[in-house]
Each structure stands twice: as C-alpha cells, then as structure tokens.
Amino acid sequence: MTNLVSEPRAAVGERRHFAAVLRRGIEQVLLKLNRRIWRRLPGRTRDLRQVQAYGRWMHALVSRHADREMYLGTLFLRNRPALELMRRLFADRAQGSTLRIAVLGCSVGVEVYSITWTLRRARPDLTILIDAVDISPEVLAIAEEGVYGPQTTATVHESVFDRLTEAELLEMFDWNGDQGRVKADLRDGITWRLGDAGDRRLVQELGPKDLVVANNFLCHMDAPSAERCLRNFAQLTRSDGYLFVSGVDLDVRTNVAIDLGWEPVPELMVEIHDGDPLVRADWPWHWWGLEPLDRERRDWEMRYASVFTCGREQTEPREPS
Numbered sequence: 001m002t003n004l005v006s007e008p009r010a011a012v013g014e015r016r017h018f019a020a021v022l023r024r025g026i027e028q029v030l031l032k033l034n035r036r037i038w039r040r041l042p043g044r045t046r047d048l049r050q051v052q053a054y055g056r057w058m059h060a061l062v063s064r065h066a067d068r069e070m071y072l073g074t075l076f077l078r079n080r081p082a083l084e085l086m087r088r089l090f091a092d093r094a095q096g097s098t099l100r101i102a103v104l105g106c107s108v109g110v111e112v113y114s115i116t117w118t119l120r121r122a123r124p125d126l127t128i129l130i131d132a133v134d135i136s137p138e139v140l141a142i143a144e145e146g147v148y149g150p151q152t153t154a155t156v157h158e159s160v161f162d163r164l165t166e167a168e169l170l171e172m173f174d175w176n177g178d179q180g181r182v183k184a185d186l187r188d189g190i191t192w193r194l195g196d197a198g199d200r201r202l203v204q205e206l207g208p209k210d211l212v213v214a215n216n217f218l219c220h221m222d223a224p225s226a227e228r229c230l231r232n233f234a235q236l237t238r239s240d241g242y243l244f245v246s247g248v249d250l251d252v253r254t255n256v257a258i259d260l261g262w263e264p265v266p267e268l269m270v271e272i273h274d275g276d277p278l279v280r281a282d283w284p285w286h287w288w289g290l291e292p293l294d295r296e297r298r299d300w301e302m303r304y305a306s307v308f309t310c311g312r313e314q315t316e317p318r319e320p321s
C-alpha cells in the first residue's frame with residue numbers, strides 16, 4: 001500500500017527536480033550569451049528603453065538564483081552626492097546643537113569617517129554623535145582603530161582610498177608610510193557597536209536618530225530579512241529625521257516605503273542614484289547592480305529615491321487620549 005502511494009510521488013518529485021535543473025541550465029547559458037552581447041553594445045544602444053527593459057529582465061534572472069554572499073567592500077566618499085545632501089539637510093541646524101546619527105552595516109568604518117568629515121567641515125559647531133553598527137567584530141576592530149593601508153585592501157578586496165584626491169588624503173589622514181590614520185577630530189563621538197540591523201532591540205538601544213544611514217548590505221539578504229531591517233530603520237529615524245538607504249533590492253524598498261508611508265526626498269535624487277559608479281556599472285550582471293533610473297515609470301520617485309523621511313517615529317511617547 002505504502003509503495004503504491006509513494007512511488008508516483010517520488011516520480012513527480014524527480015521530474016520536477018529534473019525540470020528545475022534543466023531550466024537553471026538554460027538560464028545560465030542564456031545569461032552567458034546575453035552578457036557577451038551586452039558588453040559589445042554601444043552605450044547609446046544600451047540606453048534605449050527596450051534594451052533597458054531587457055536588462056531588467058536579465059537582472060531579475062541573475063537575482064533569482066544568486067547566492068547572496070555578504071561582502072565587506074567599502075570606499076571613502078563612496079557616494080559624494082549623498083554626502084552633499086547630508087550636508088545640505090543639516091546646514092540650518094541651530095548653532096551648537098547635537099546631531100544623532102546611526103550608521104548600520106558600517107564595515108571597516110570608512111563610511112562613518114566620510115560622514116564625520118563632511119559634516120564637521122561644514123558645521124564644526126555641531127556635536128555629532130554616531131552609533132556605528134556592524135554584525136562582524138573583525139571589521140569593527142579595524143573601524144575603531146581607524147588605520148588604513150594595503151592590509152585594509154586585503155580585508156575588503158578594494159582600495160578604500162580609490163575615490164580620494166591627493167588633497168583629501170592629506171586632509172583626512174595622518175600618514176606614516178603607507179598607513180593612513182584618520183585624524184583625531186574625525187574619530188570623536190563615535191561608538192562602535194556589534195549588532196544586527198534586523199534586531200528590533202536595536203531601536204530601543206540606540207534611540208531615535210536625526211540621520212540613519214544603511215547602505216550596501218541589504219541587497220545581500222533575502223527579501224524578508226531586508227524588509228525586517230527596513231522596518232527597523234523607520235523606527236530608528238526621528239519624525240524630522242532622514243533615512244539614507246541604498247544598495248537594496250528596489251522592489252523590496254519600494255514596497256516597504258509605500259506600506260509605511262515614507263516620503264522620498266527629491267533633492268539630488270538622480271545624482272545620488274548615479275553617485276556610486278561601481279554599482280551602476282555592475283547592472284544587470286550582478287545582483288547588487290543598480291538599474292538605470294527610468295523617469296517614465298509611474299513610481300519612479302519612490303523607486304529610485306534612496307533618501308526618505310519616515311513620518312512619526314514609534315518610539316515617541318503617545319499623546320494621552
């Protein structure tokens with residue numbers, strides 16, 4: 001009796017498995033072929049709407065089966081328009097006031113120092129307090145030490161200095177041979193914390209922030225984990241604060257943004273979208289690649305914004321009813 005029932009089920013299971021393997025194989029061949037063709041296309045052809053729609057389809061295929069390994073890669077002044085927007089958003093803060101910031105997925109710290117460099121140069125009167133969080137103790141140790149050189153390249157697999165000019169290299173670091181130590185005034189006010197950005201307790205531990213920055217790590221997660229993190233970030237962000245979140249699956253971010261009623265910040269939106277040439281160049285062939293901004297989409301402002309206001313934070317005390 002048992003065999004009569006289980007044999008056909010086993011056969012169906014085997015057929016499905018075979019079909020899945022076959023489909024995967026065909027997709028891999030298709031991707032390989034298309035990649036070769038894509039590389040040969042002139043820039044103007046790649047910019048055509050139809051070609052970009054095809055690219056989006058390819059990117060969906062790449063992302064569907066991707067083994068989303070976590071990377072540590074990061075660069076000083078990685079997205080200059082985003083840093084410029086931070087400067088502008090806090091330019092009018094009252095003299096001598098305090099700015100509370102959380103940087104999540106901070107890796108070896110270069111994003112945090114890029115933010116302190118940008119804001120302290122613009123507003124030396126502000127007290128800037130940063131909670132910098134990462135899930136890896138290894139990168140936090142490097143971040144806290146604040147010394148960078150060829151050994152950092154070995155850890156994060158890219159030169160963290162690549163986007164800096166000579167003048168910036170001198171302004172940000174004290175040099176000893178090939179070792180750059182971040183200047184003392186850029187290191188003040190930072191608390192390095194081991195933590196998981198998806199952990200709800202983080203909201204209570206860190207308290208509401210004027211600025212929450214969470215870049216280039218949610219794309220390495222599956223959709224439910226990325227969504228959990230995004231909901232956490234909304235709670236961390238004060239009602240008059242800002243959330244900067246990029247390097248995340250655009251559908252996931254758009255769905256959460258709509259669901260939670262986030263408002264996209266239009267200023268420098270296009271510049272920030274194109275502000276990290278590496279992620280733009282990696283589209284559509286890597287899952288972290290960022291698609292070209294398409295203004296003809298009805299949802300384009302929501303889809304391509306990476307800076308939002310999130311409305312009333314839930315940690316605020318409720319008004320008596």
Ligand SMILES: C[S@@+](CC[C@H](N)C(=O)[O-])C[C@H]1O[C@@H](n2cnc3c(N)ncnc32)[C@H](O)[C@@H]1O
Nearest residue numbers: 071072073074105107134135196197215216217
């Ligand atoms: C690619 S780096 C991004 C660094 C930086 N945010 C940037 O944009 O240059 C990703 C970092 O996110 C960290 N990370 C991954 N998952 C995390 C989580 N759940 N909570 C906190 N950090 C996480 C990794 O350890 C890694 O250091």
